[in-house]
Amino acid sequence: MCFLQYAKYAHMNIFDKVGGPKYISEDTIKRKIGELKEPKLVTFMSDAEREQAKLALVNSKKGDGAVAVDGNLKSIYAIDTRKVFEIINQVSPSMCLAKWYNVSLHIPTGKTHSCYHPPAHHIPLAEIALDSGAIHNTKHKKEQRKKMLNGVRPEECSFCWDIEDSGEELSDRAYRSKDVFRPGILQELAKDGHSGNPLPRYVEVNFNQACNFKCAYCSPHLSTEWQKEAEKHGPYLLPSGGKHNDLQWMIDSNMVPDNGPNNPYLKAFWDWFPSVYPTLQTFRMTGGEPLMDKNTFKVFDYVLEKPINPNLHLSITSNCCPPGDQWNKFLTSLSALEDANAIDHFMLYCSLDSWGKQAEYIRNGLDFEVMYDNVTKFLRQGKKHSLTFIVTFNALSIPGWLEYVKNILKLRQEFNTNRQLIWFDVPMLMDPNWLSLKILPKENLKVLEESIAFMREHLESKETPFKGFKDYEVDKVQRLYDWANQPVYDDELSSARADFHAFFKEHDSRRGTNFETTFPELSELTTLAEEAYNILRK
Numbered sequence: 216m217c218f219l220q221y222a223k224y225a226h227m228n229i230f231d232k233v234g235g236p237k238y239i240s241e242d243t244i245k246r247k248i249g250e251l252k253e254p255k256l257v258t259f260m261s262d263a264e265r266e267q268a269k270l271a272l273v274n275s276k277k278g279d280g281a282v283a284v285d286g287n288l289k290s291i292y293a294i295d296t297r298k299v300f301e302i303i304n305q306v307s308p309s310m311c312l313a314k315w316y317n318v319s320l321h322i323p324t325g326k327t328h329s330c331y332h333p334p335a336h337h338i339p340l341a342e343i344a345l346d347s348g349a350i351h352n353t354k355h356k357k358e359q360r361k362k363m364l365n366g367v368r369p370e371e372c373s374f375c376w377d378i379e380d381s382g383e384e385l386s387d388r389a390y391r392s393k394d395v396f397r398p399g400i401l402q403e404l405a406k407d408g409h410s411g412n413p414l415p416r417y418v419e420v421n422f423n424q425a426c427n428f429k430c431a432y433c434s435p436h437l438s439t440e441w442q443k444e445a446e447k448h449g450p451y452l453l454p455s456g457g458k459h460n461d462l463q464w465m466i467d468s469n470m471v472p473d474n475g476p477n478n479p480y481l482k483a484f485w486d487w488f489p490s491v492y493p494t495l496q497t498f499r500m501t502g503g504e505p506l507m508d509k510n511t512f513k514v515f516d517y518v519l520e521k522p523i524n525p526n527l528h529l530s531i532t533s534n535c536c537p538p539g540d541q542w543n544k545f546l547t548s549l550s551a552l553e554d555a556n557a558i559d560h561f562m563l564y565c566s567l568d569s570w571g572k573q574a575e576y577i578r579n580g581l582d583f584e585v586m587y588d589n590v591t592k593f594l595r596q597g598k599k600h601s602l603t604f605i606v607t608f609n610a611l612s613i614p615g616w617l618e619y620v621k622n623i624l625k626l627r628q629e630f631n632t633n634r635q636l637i638w639f640d641v642p643m644l645m646d647p648n649w650l651s652l653k654i655l656p657k658e659n660l661k662v663l664e665e666s667i668a669f670m671r672e673h674l675e676s677k678e679t680p681f682k683g684f685k686d687y688e689v690d691k692v693q694r695l696y697d698w699a700n701q702p703v704y705d706d707e708l709s710s711a712r713a714d715f716h717a718f719f720k721e722h723d724s725r726r727g728t729n730f731e732t733t734f735p736e737l738s739e740l741t742t743l744a745e746e747a748y749n750i751l752r753k
Contacts, residue, residue, distance in 0.1 A: 241408045244364045247306075249405040254302050256295040257282060259398055281675065281685075288676060292393070293687040299396050300389035309368045311375070312400065313391035314360050315407060318351045319419040319501075323472035324436060325480045327353060330391050331642065333371035337469065340479055347486040352412045361409040374645065381701065383694055395496065416496040420484065423508035424472040427538050428580035430568075431722065432609060432650050435460055436470045437503060440580060444725065451721050453714040454751045459647065481510070493523055499530040499564070506537040506545050515548040522557035530562035532605065534578065535593075536586045546596055553598045561600045563593055568607050569615040570622060576733045577611050579726060594630050594637075602637050608695055609644040610655050610715075613662050614736035620666045624673055624683070631681035641691050643698060648707075649714035652699035656739045663696040713751040716744035 257270060270282040281288045303310040314329045321327065326335035327350065336356075342349035359369040368376050375386035395416040407413040426438040435442035441460060450461035458464070465471050473480075492498075498514070505511040511531065518529065529552070535542075552558050567586070568577045575581045594602060604623065606612060612619075627637050644651055652660070667689060675683035719730045731741060 238361070238365045241361075241364075241410060245405045245408050248401055251302065251305055251401055253398065253401045254298040256298055256396065256398075257291045258295055281680070283677070288674075288686075290675075290685045290687055292685070293690075295396075296385065296389050296393040296687070299393040300385060302401070303388075303392050306401075306404070307364055307366045309363045309366055309372075311363060311372065311388045311392055312395050312404070313388075313417075314356065314363055314369075315404065315413045316395040316400070316415050317391055317417040317419075318415045319421075320350060320480075320484065321421045322478060322480045322484060323421065323424045323474055324470050325473075325478075327351065327356070328371075329356065329359075330387065332374040332387060333369070338480065343479065343483040346412075347483040348412050348490070350480065350483045350487055351415055351418075357409055364409050378694070378698070381697065383697065385690070397496070414491050414494055416494070417499070418491065418495060418497070419499040419501060421501045421503060422481070422505065422510040423474050424503050425474065425507040426503040426534070427507065427536075428504070428534050428578050430566075430578045430607075431576075431611070431718075432607065432644055432647060435462060436465055436472050439503070448725055451718050453649075453717050454748055455710045455714050457714070459714075459718060488517075492517075492521070495524060495527055497528040497530065499532065499562075501532040504534055504537055505531045506533055506541040512544070512548060515552060518557050519548075519552055519555055522555055525556060526559045527557075528560045528562060529558045530564060532564040532566060534581065534586070535563070535565045535567075535589050536580070536582055542589050542592075546593065549593075549597060549600070553600075558599060561597065562603060563590075563600065564603045564605050565590055566605050566607070568609065568612050570619045571615065573611065573615045573733060576728055576730070577609070579728075594626075601635065604637075604639040606639065606641045607644050608641045608652065609650045610652055610659075610737075610740070611650070611734065613652070613655060613659050614734055616662050617666050617669065620669055628682050633681070635681050639688070641695055643695055647714070649711040649718065651711070652695065653701070653703050654708065654711050654715055654740065654744075655699065655737075656743065657700070658739065659737065660696060660699055663692060663699070667692050667696065709747040710751065712740070712744040712747040715740075716748040 255264065257265065257268075260268070260270075265282070281290045282294070283289075299312075303312060311329075317329050319328050319331060319335070321335055324335075325338050325340075327338050328335040336353065338350055338353055342353060346352075359371065362369050372388070375388040378386035379388070397416065403413065421437075424437060424439055424442070426433075426440055429438055429440040429444060433441055435445045442462070445460050445462050450458035450464075453459055500511050500514065502508070514529075518524075518527065531545075537545075549561055552561065565586070566578070567574055571583055575583050590602060593600065604619075606619070623637065623639055630636050648654075670684040670689045670692065673683045674689070675681065675685055722728060723730055731738070734741075
């Protein structure tokens with residue numbers, strides 16, 4: 216059954232079946248939000264409050280642990296996420312705090328979005344000329360906020376609507392809202408409404424397109440190596456009629472990166488950053504490869520010179536295999552930040568979509584052994600640090616997934632002591648569709664079932680705190696499995712498989728790789744994809 220009960224929140228969900236949604240005044244919405252009682256999250260409870268709520272704390276540090284509920288161990292994160300989901304649904308059944316307090320910025324192309332699910336939209340230069348804060352609070356984003364406050368589902372957020380409509384209890388709308396939630400946020404929301412200019416609590420920035428990898432699902436506007444290949448060989452011609460990674464598309468879509476120091480979006484960012492820095496919860500740098508860009512180290516230096524936000528969580532998303540001496544330069548900067556107590560925590564997000572040679576195939580340019588050595592060096596050296604493996608979960612992730620899960624457990628048992636040092640997340644790949652889990656024969660999905668069973672056998676317990684898997688981690692993998700098993704139209708499936716065949720044939724030709732020997736477990740998919748290709752080409 217779906218967790219969200221729309222009738223319960225009908226007072227904020229005003230629809231006219233004939234004329235469409237009827238918007239109510241912003242002042243009315245603000246007043247209704249101000250009247251809501253904010254939930255007390257376990258993360259922010261005092262010992263006395265937890266005792267009153269009959270929640271026995273189990274080896275927790277700043278919300279990383281679990282509580283005993285009726286004799287069962289429940290992760291604090293999972294409990295709090297459900298509480299946040301309940302309260303945002305009382306605001307509106309389409310409400311998501313990320314649209315206000317979470318922002319991803321793509322400086323080279325002048326794009327922004329509230330999280331990685333909606334398409335990034337253009338930041339008008341005219342808006343940031345008037346106010347550098349419009350790098351986050353664009354007119355487009357304010358229009359989407361207005362829809363959410365009135366119970367209207369923005370089309371750009373279809374990822375979460377699809378998850379919720381499939382019967383899953385929690386979409387990323389819940390998790391992303393939990394990530395920015397802090398006491399007093401409803402009062403902030405009541406003040407900001409849809410027309411205000413909220414200060415984000417979570418900021419993610421891509422400063423530069425520079426990258427030494429060309430991952431299978433990536434694009435030239437996010438990777439200089441991909442751009443070099445496209446300039447040399449042209450686009451990948453797909454039988455469905457598409458031209459994958461066509462440089463002309465970058466021109467036509469206004470997606471040609473500007474990596475120069477005079478980029479107006481870069482200037483707007485540095486004008487805006489001092490105003491949001493003091494109250495930021497999380498600042499995360501992505502890419503490209505962020506360790507190849509000087510702005511990453513400029514941020515490190517800024518925080519070190521202005522340690523006025525001791526609660527700051529700083530992070531990067533890295534391939535953990537940058538060129539030259541960049542990794543050691545990064546570790547030196549991290550040590551300086553930790554020694555100066557300039558940050559509360561540093562999270563390294565390591566992009567890794569499989570294990571061993573299969574990971575190297577997906578993420579072309581990866582040296583798995585170098586990456587693994589760098590990651591373990593980080594784990595041993597840091598003091599206020601954690602590691603999250605980010606798996607952009609795609610069809611090629613499947614064969615090595617059980618080995619991946621077992622290695623996560625091994626690392627946790629080696630490095631986790633009195634806190635959760637090693638994490639992982641599994642955002643599912645949606646685009647390109649010919650790499651999604653849905654192109655796989657159902658037999659291949661058994662690996663997900665096996666991994667779920669393994670994780671359940673090794674759940675964290677009172678006796679093994681931080682040494683096993685958490686309940687919500689199992690839920691996320693289960694969500695992958697459920698989504699991958701949703702029906703697909705035959706013509707869409709055939710088209711996607713045909714494109715899959717064409718892409719990897721060309722991939723192997725250009726890069727000297729061999730798909731069939733690297734992924735023998737996907738032999739049935741290889742055959743079906745070739746058959747679909749031949750049919751489509753007739």
